Every structure is written in structure tokens, then in C-alpha cells.
Amino acid sequence: MITSPLVELFPSLARHARTATRLHPTGGEVTMYDSHAGGPLLWPDGEPWPVCREKREVEEQVPLPDDLVRRMRDPERREAAVRELGGGYTGWADTADGRLVGTKTLWRRHEPHNPLLPVAQLRAADVKDLPRPKGTDMLQVLWCPAIHKGPPWGPVVRLRWRRQADVTEPLEAQPVSRVDHARYALRQCRFEPERVTEYPPRDELPVRLRQQVEAWGGGHDAMAVAPGWKAGGYSTAPVTGYTPTECSTCGGRMKLALVIATSEAGEGGNWQRPGRSDPDEPTGVLIGRYGSLRIFVCTRCPGTPSIEDIQ
Ligand SMILES: [Zn+2]
Ligand SMILES: [Zn+2]
Structure with a gap:
């Protein structure tokens, strides 16, 4: 990992460092056993497939x-x-x-209820920064590809946490979702996970540090927070501004589980891997106004409460 020039400028940022796993979706063949976007899920035969009733x-x-x-x-x-x-x-x-x-x-x-569409499958072994409830090693994300009344106005999202070893007889023929909103349909993509170190965006910094960063005025957020699909770490909230994400069950702070982004491109090439370039809209998904959908979870509470927003 490379030391961020931000920490050289503001050494006290170091204690707020968090790792995140950038996913780098890239087109390619996937199976139900891999981590991927838009591909088949490792789903137990006999477990009801979630449907949208909204x-x-x-x-x-x-x-x-x-x-x-x-x-x-x-x-x-x-x-x-x-x-x-x-x-x-x-x-x-x-x-x-x-x-x-x-x-x-x-x-x-929907008449009949709409089977949800697979959005992402993340194996903890591939995605080190995925926050997860005890006893699970996989997150599956599904959504209903239509515009629903919000907030957030967009797809209805459902999460499933699993232990892969529990799925001894996987479902072979997965239901087909009716797609009302074409930009919520995904191209299948493999992931090329990359661990990075992130720092809080300006809005999340303690007051003193925030004032220093503002006085510097050097594009802090684009250097502190990685763009694109990722698990864990920090995220910016250009649409709503920073709001703490509290669990409605325990009142604790929720963790950022996943960011589903329209684009992989960051400002000023801050996060570009040497010699590698990401396709700009690898999955074809368009969220909000060229933004992203964030999923936060509380891994302490039963049922793993989650909230989503669109930025
Ligand atoms: Zn729906
Ligand atoms: Zn909680």
C-alpha cells in the first residue's frame, strides 16, 4: 500500500485510516461460486427466491x-x-x-410479484473489508430493477448473508426478473479486488482537522475516498451531505458494506492503478444522476439491519 500524500500533509489523519476493498468490475465469464456483479448466485435449492411486492x-x-x-x-x-x-x-x-x-x-x-435480479455476490475470502455478521462468509445483493417510491427512489434492495458450506444443493435454474428500468440491469462482471487505505471525507473529519483541510483547499475528498464499486472504507455523500447512519435497533453506527457505482473513474486519476485502466461503466448500471448506491449494515444486531441511499 502506498502512503497517501494526504497523511504527509496532515499526519493526524493517519489515526482515521480505514481499509476498503475496491472491486474493479470487469466484463467476463462468472459462475455461481465466484465473487461477481450481475451473475448467478449460490442459492440453496428449495429456499424461496425474494420477490418485490412494492x-x-x-x-x-x-x-x-x-x-x-x-x-x-x-x-x-x-x-x-x-x-x-x-x-x-x-x-x-x-x-x-x-x-x-x-x-x-x-x-x-408488479403482477405477478417480480423475482429480484442478482446484483452482486461477495465472498469474504476475496473481499477482505466486507463487514459481515458472525458465522457468514458471503454477501448476496439482489434488487428489483424498477423505480420505486423512496427514499431512496430507485431499486428495492435485498441482502442475503450466507455460509457457503451450507449450500450443498444449489439452485440451477434461477428465476428471471422483469426489468422495467434498463439501467438497473447489469452486465456480468468479474472482480479484481484491490485493498486500499482511505481517510474520512471532509464532512466526517473532526472540526480542527476539517478546518486545516479546508484552509488547504486541495481536493481532499477525491484523494481520501476511492471511487467505484467497493466494500468497506469511507464514502462521500455529495447529494445528501454527511448524515450519520445509525442502526434503528441498537442505535450504533452502521458500517459501509458496499458501494455500487455508475463509474469507476475518480477525479484527477488519484486512484488509478499503475498501468491499468478501469472500464468507465463496466456493469452498465446508472445510479441516480451518475452517482452510486451505498449499503450500510449493522453486523451486531440480529437480522443484520441495513439501509441504502443514493448519492
Ligand atoms: Zn419492484
Ligand atoms: Zn444494530
Whole structure:
């Protein structure tokens, strides 16, 4: 590991150091036994596959009032009529049979319930910084690839913690998820885990240190926190700002388990491996506004409570 130039500038940062495992997703063949993004999961045959029962966003065609349609077909009154569409409609369309219909964004349940899509499988042996509850050595992440009412507005995420040795008869034919939101579907990727040392982003620093860092003004966060998919370590919160992640069961601080990121690129090439370059959007996933989804867990409490947010 390389000593960060940040610690040379601010030696007291050293005591806040944390390791993280960057995952470096890269396209390639995967099996249910590997750590990977978007591939098949090591799932016990006979264990119910999780499904989504939540309402998700759909665009639907709805009939328009006859009077409005008449005015929309009249070139002179059309403009005013289209303006009237504003209330609740997202637009209008000509159907194949020549009817004029409105479109609306509505919240509907999946019919039938939607089997969740595998997002990531992390073996503790590969991902040293994965926080995990006692007795487990694997994390599986699944989500429903649709926009659901938040917060956070996005995929519904479910975690499964396992001991790999418990899965003696794995499920061979895994259910197929209906994908409503194409950018939540993943290309299968292998991981190339790399351990790095990170430091708190500016917002998480003790006051004195934070003031020093601010006075320096040298792009601290981009040097302190690695970009891209990773387990453990620190993360920035450019959308919400820093908020402590407390476990609703024990009140303790939750740990960052996983960051699922749109891009692997960091600012200014701070985290680039010598001679290696990451594909920019290896999994094809787009989170929020080119951001990331963070998963925090409490490994002390029964059931391993977790929360997610989108940054
Ligand atoms: Zn759903
Ligand atoms: Zn807890």
C-alpha cells in the first residue's frame, strides 16, 4: 500500500485510516461460486427466491376526455388543449388504431410479484473489508430493477448473508426478473479486488482537522475516498451531505458494506492503478444522476439491519 500524500500533509489523519476493498468490475465469464456483479448466485435449492411486492413507476396510456381530443385535433385550438394536458399527464400519443391517448406516470404493483435480479455476490475470502455478521462468509445483493417510491427512489434492495458450506444443493435454474428500468440491469462482471487505505471525507473529519483541510483547499475528498464499486472504507455523500447512519435497533453506527457505482473513474486519476485502466461503466448500471448506491449494515444486531441511499 502506498502512503497517501494526504497523511504527509496532515499526519493526524493517519489515526482515521480505514481499509476498503475496491472491486474493479470487469466484463467476463462468472459462475455461481465466484465473487461477481450481475451473475448467478449460490442459492440453496428449495429456499424461496425474494420477490418485490412494492409499487413501482410505470408509464401508462390513459383515455383522454372526448372534448379534449376534439380540440387537440383542431389545429387552431390544439396548442391550448395540449397545455391543458399538464395536470398529471406526461404527454400524449397516437395509437396504432388512430386514437389519441394521454400518458401518465402511475404507481403499480408488479403482477405477478417480480423475482429480484442478482446484483452482486461477495465472498469474504476475496473481499477482505466486507463487514459481515458472525458465522457468514458471503454477501448476496439482489434488487428489483424498477423505480420505486423512496427514499431512496430507485431499486428495492435485498441482502442475503450466507455460509457457503451450507449450500450443498444449489439452485440451477434461477428465476428471471422483469426489468422495467434498463439501467438497473447489469452486465456480468468479474472482480479484481484491490485493498486500499482511505481517510474520512471532509464532512466526517473532526472540526480542527476539517478546518486545516479546508484552509488547504486541495481536493481532499477525491484523494481520501476511492471511487467505484467497493466494500468497506469511507464514502462521500455529495447529494445528501454527511448524515450519520445509525442502526434503528441498537442505535450504533452502521458500517459501509458496499458501494455500487455508475463509474469507476475518480477525479484527477488519484486512484488509478499503475498501468491499468478501469472500464468507465463496466456493469452498465446508472445510479441516480451518475452517482452510486451505498449499503450500510449493522453486523451486531440480529437480522443484520441495513439501509441504502443514493448519492
Ligand atoms: Zn419492484
Ligand atoms: Zn444494530
